Amino acid sequence: xxxxxxxxxxxxxxxxxxxxxxxxxxxxxxxxxxxxxxxxxxxxxxxxxxxxxxxxxxxxxxxxxxxxxxxxxxxxxxxxxxxxxxxxxxxxxxxxxxxxxxxxxxxxxxxxxxxxxxxxxxxxxxxxxxxxxxxxxxxxxxxxxxxxxxxxxxxxxxxxxxxxxxxxxxxxxxxxxxxxxxxxxxxxxxxxxxxxxxxxxxxxxxxxxxxxxxxxxxxxxxxxxxxxxxxxxxxxxxxxxxxxxxxxxxxxxxxxxxxxxxxxxxxxxxxxxxxxxx
Amino acid sequence: xxxxxxxxxxxxxxxxxxxxxxxxxxxxxxxxxxxxxxxxxxxxxxxxxxxxxxxxxxxxxxxxxxxxxxxxxxxxxxxxxxxxxxxxxxxxxxxxxxxxxxxxxxxxxxxxxxxxxxxxxxxxxxxxxxxxxxxxxxxxxxxxxxxxxxxxxxxxxxxxxxxxxxxxxxxxxxxxxxxxxxxxxxxxxxxxxxxxxxxxxxxxxxxxxxxxxxxxxxxxxxxxxxxxxxxxxxxxxxxxxxxxxxxxxxxxxxxxxxxxxxxxxxxxxxxxxxxxxxxxxxxxxxxxx
Amino acid sequence: xxxxxxxxxxxxxxxxxxxxxxxxxxxxxxxxxxxxxxxxxxxxxxxxxxxxxxxxxxxxxxxxxxxxxxxxxxxxxxxxxxxxxxxxxxxxxxxxxxxxxxxxxxxxxxxxxxxxxxxxxxxxxxxxxxxxxxxxxxxxxxxxxxxxxxxxxxxxxxxxxxxxxxxxxxxxxxxxxxx
Numbered sequence: 001x002x003x004x005x006x007x008x009x010x011x012x013x014x015x016x017x018x019x020x021x022x023x024x025x026x027x028x029x030x031x032x033x034x035x036x037x038x039x040x041x042x043x044x045x046x047x048x049x050x051x052x053x054x055x056x057x058x059x060x061x062x063x064x065x066x067x068x069x070x071x072x073x074x075x076x077x078x079x080x081x082x083x084x085x086x087x088x089x090x091x092x093x094x095x096x097x098x099x100x101x102x103x104x105x106x107x108x109x110x111x112x113x114x115x116x117x118x119x120x121x122x123x124x125x126x127x128x129x130x131x132x133x134x135x136x137x138x139x140x141x142x143x144x145x146x147x148x149x150x151x152x153x154x155x156x157x158x159x160x161x162x163x164x165x166x167x168x169x170x171x172x173x174x175x176x177x178x179x180x181x182x183x184x185x186x187x188x189x190x191x192x193x194x195x196x197x198x199x200x201x202x203x204x205x206x207x208x209x210x211x212x213x214x215x216x217x218x219x220x221x222x223x224x225x226x227x228x229x230x231x232x233x234x235x236x237x238x239x240x241x242x243x244x245x246x247x248x249x250x251x252x253x254x255x256x257x258x259x260x261x262x263x264x265x266x267x268x269x270x271x272x273x274x275x276x277x278x
Numbered sequence: 279x280x281x282x283x284x285x286x287x288x289x290x291x292x293x294x295x296x297x298x299x300x301x302x303x304x305x306x307x308x309x310x311x312x313x314x315x316x317x318x319x320x321x322x323x324x325x326x327x328x329x330x331x332x333x334x335x336x337x338x339x340x341x342x343x344x345x346x347x348x349x350x351x352x353x354x355x356x357x358x359x360x361x362x363x364x365x366x367x368x369x370x371x372x373x374x375x376x377x378x379x380x381x382x383x384x385x386x387x388x389x390x391x392x393x394x395x396x397x398x399x400x401x402x403x404x405x406x407x408x409x410x411x412x413x414x415x416x417x418x419x420x421x422x423x424x425x426x427x428x429x430x431x432x433x434x435x436x437x438x439x440x441x442x443x444x445x446x447x448x449x450x451x452x453x454x455x456x457x458x459x460x461x462x463x464x465x466x467x468x469x470x471x472x473x474x475x476x477x478x479x480x481x482x483x484x485x486x487x488x489x490x491x492x493x494x495x496x497x498x499x500x501x502x503x504x505x506x507x508x509x510x511x512x513x514x515x516x517x518x519x520x521x522x523x524x525x526x527x528x529x530x531x532x533x534x535x536x537x538x539x540x541x542x543x544x545x546x547x548x549x550x551x552x553x554x555x556x557x558x559x560x561x562x563x564x565x566x567x
Numbered sequence: 568x569x570x571x572x573x574x575x576x577x578x579x580x581x582x583x584x585x586x587x588x589x590x591x592x593x594x595x596x597x598x599x600x601x602x603x604x605x606x607x608x609x610x611x612x613x614x615x616x617x618x619x620x621x622x623x624x625x626x627x628x629x630x631x632x633x634x635x636x637x638x639x640x641x642x643x644x645x646x647x648x649x650x651x652x653x654x655x656x657x658x659x660x661x662x663x664x665x666x667x668x669x670x671x672x673x674x675x676x677x678x679x680x681x682x683x684x685x686x687x688x689x690x691x692x693x694x695x696x697x698x699x700x701x702x703x704x705x706x707x708x709x710x711x712x713x714x715x716x717x718x719x720x721x722x723x724x725x726x727x728x729x730x731x732x733x734x735x736x737x738x739x740x741x742x743x744x745x746x
Contacts, residue, residue: 015680020603022666026703027696028680029607029667030711031687036600037640043600050599058602058616059594062623064392066590067408069374085388086381149365153427156327157382158354164382406588414585 010035010042013049020049091167129232132201133225136208199253204228206260280305281435281465282326287335289321296321298489299335308461310476310497311469312550313486319469320362320439322486326467327359327437340435355384358433360424362440362469366412372399372423373408379427398426401456403449418444425453429460436466442475454479477501477546485553492553497546504544504552509535520551575639583630590627597640598623601647608712608722610663614654621650645713652718667707668723670700694744702737705730 018024019032036043071079071088078088155161204224211220280303289297296318304326311319324330325337328350340356342349366375376395385391399408402422412420421444428436441457442450457479460466470476476483476497483500485493493500511529514521519533532548535541575596581589598619605615625646626633633642655662673696676684684692695703708719709730716734720727 015683019607020599022603022606024607024666025673025676025680026667026669026671026700026707027673027692028676028684030695030707031684031692033604033607033711034687035683036604037638037644040596043596043640046603047595047599050602054602054612054616054619055598058598058619058623059591061616061620062590062594062627063396063587065620065624066587066627067371067373067396068392069371069377084386086386086391089378090381150367152329152361153359153364153379153424154382155329156354156357156359157379158351158384159382406586408587410585 010039010045013045016042016045017049020046087167090164125232125236128197128200129229131197132204132228136201136204136221136225196250199250199257200228202257203253203260206257206264208260210260210263282339282467283337284322284325284332285336287325287332287337289318289325289330289333295489297325297332300486300489300491302484302491302494304465304467306461306463306465307482308457308466308468308480309482309484310480311467311484311486312471312473312476314471314554316488317486318489319486323359323437323439323467323469326435327357328353353435356434358428358430358436360428360438360441362443364424366420366423368413370412371409372404372412372415372426375412375423376427376430380430383430385431394430398429401429402426403452418446418449421445422449429456432460432464434464436460436464437469438467439469440471441468442470442472450475473545473547473550483546485550487554500549500553501544501546502549504532504549506541507535507552508532508544508548509539509541511540515539519555576633576635579626579630579633579635579639582627583633590623593626593639594623597643600640601643604644605647605651606665607667608665608708609651609655610665611655611658614651614658614662618647618651618654621654622647625650648712648714649718652714652722656721662724664723668704670704672700690745691741694741697744698737698740702733702740705733706737706741709734 015024015028015032019029024032036046074091075085075088078091079085083091154164208221208224211224214220215223283303285301287297287300288295298318300318300322302322311322313319321330325332325344326339328339328344331345337344339349339353342352344350344353370378373395376399377391380391380395385394396405396408399405402425404419404422404426407415407419412423415423421441425438425441428438436457438457441453445453454475457466457468461481468475468480480497482495483493483497484491485500509515509531511531514523514529515531515536517533517536518531521529521531521533524530530542531539532544532551573592575593578589578593582593601622602615602619605618606612609615609618622643626643629646633639676696681693684696688695695706698706704723705719708714708722709716714722716727716730719730723730
């Protein structure tokens, strides 16, 4: 029998129908498959004959998977720890200041490390100054009006603004911790440096949040930040820097942090927006 | 029964009143809030969406009192809001941003939330670009993203500030369809300075001018108030309050027509001009005396 | 070019630029035959659906790396087959094989069917029908579908050694039939 040119020969509909429902002969099926690789018309016929249920169902799943934003490493870690998936997404969506000020923190602590080459004292002082204040700066900027460009929209949602504020704070502070600990460990000097700054940082952040609704976040941050700076300066002057991180002081800082947190919960009032001309 | 009422509401900024003893009620269907920029429309909308509080007067939205935290929460649960200008936090895709807003609207179950996000993204016609980053989109597309998130959960009160800005005619038509449908079930309030949007879409209209309500009623009635006050002529008629040359070359005049003028049926724009023009004249006269 | 003439390569290019509509159109064109072809190898409907889903998600993500010189169907089938093997592997021994891979004898063919066989495979087609089913199935998996011995072993639930020996025997039998 003569073999017609492949381009003009098409498998007939009954064969394709058998192919679609799986009843076609094995070797014939292989032939159909080879033919389909090169023939768009027959592929179209198969599309017409195929049942739509499976195909629509799979398409919905493809679409879902393609559209949803990829879960970041941070989100996955949080979900592993037990944070709800929705909260993890919110945490990850904190306005992308973190990049900017983690960079600022890193360069400041680098400065401390370099400075400590010259003088161990200098390194310590700088580190103790910067490490608690950097998260504070992050929080203050996070909550100034311009930081979240979609703030008007966000405010019209039922999600507790307080909760969002605290989530953002956690996100901001949590990003600081690994960097600061690593740098603290790298600094020559007493080993307490790498963790001694944590409770002052907590105190500083929560005091700022507590005073924020009363003084405005920026002013409150400035006041608290200045107080800490004075404490560090004083301790340097009187050569008692290590006392700053003694257990007694640590406990005081933790107590202040707790008081601040409680105050935030009890007394928090949502910030209303300043009028912008329409 | 009204969905939202404002009674005697005033709001001042510095010395200027943005809203001056406003009495207005919104109910099911589509209501247009019409007025020039600075008329107080955005302030009124902000009060409706619980972003601002009124200084004087009473406000009731969806049966709740937005002066209380509990009231605000219950309003926000049934509210959809598309502000005029909004920025977006960096790095979001279309889907990601609408998903973020859905989480803020308390959709905690991922599967149902994603299905709802896909639904609203499709309704505004952005299904094909759902994975694109917001910064890669045009201004009109970004506006549609804001619109999409306002439709999440089929809210009982849908408030849109200048929704047609930046949309091409096809998108406007589609928006009109969507809002018309929403108006069957919900209270839709559209703030705009485009009279043709109001004419095409709204059953009721509230005209706001310098913080005061100048008209509150049916669109048809407002148009009717300009009956007999619009005429055509071959050259600009000096006695007209407003006049402009139309595409056909003839002039359209609005105001008090002279004897024997060629009257034509008014459209909403004519009525609006007359209304606002009268007010302007009145307030000038009041100021002069 | 008329709208109806968009080539597969054009669609994949659009997909690389983030056009989801292009993905939908590619899906409408190719998912049906891919589903049928996969179902002939695996009778487990869920595994086939999962593999199909994985295929198009992978196509979306890998759209940029599609050269366009190869044909889209071949590219998609390559992805699909690997995804199927992966899904089957995950499910373990319980997965049922599809008709293409079952060791069955071949019944007689009608004239038109003989023609198709000859068009696509010339003398090979009829020869394939004459070798024993167990050998043919291995040949199908390795030579026609391009699986590695390891992948074929996973799919067919037979040890790799058996795959290799059957392949050797299949080839020699085929040579005999063609001679």
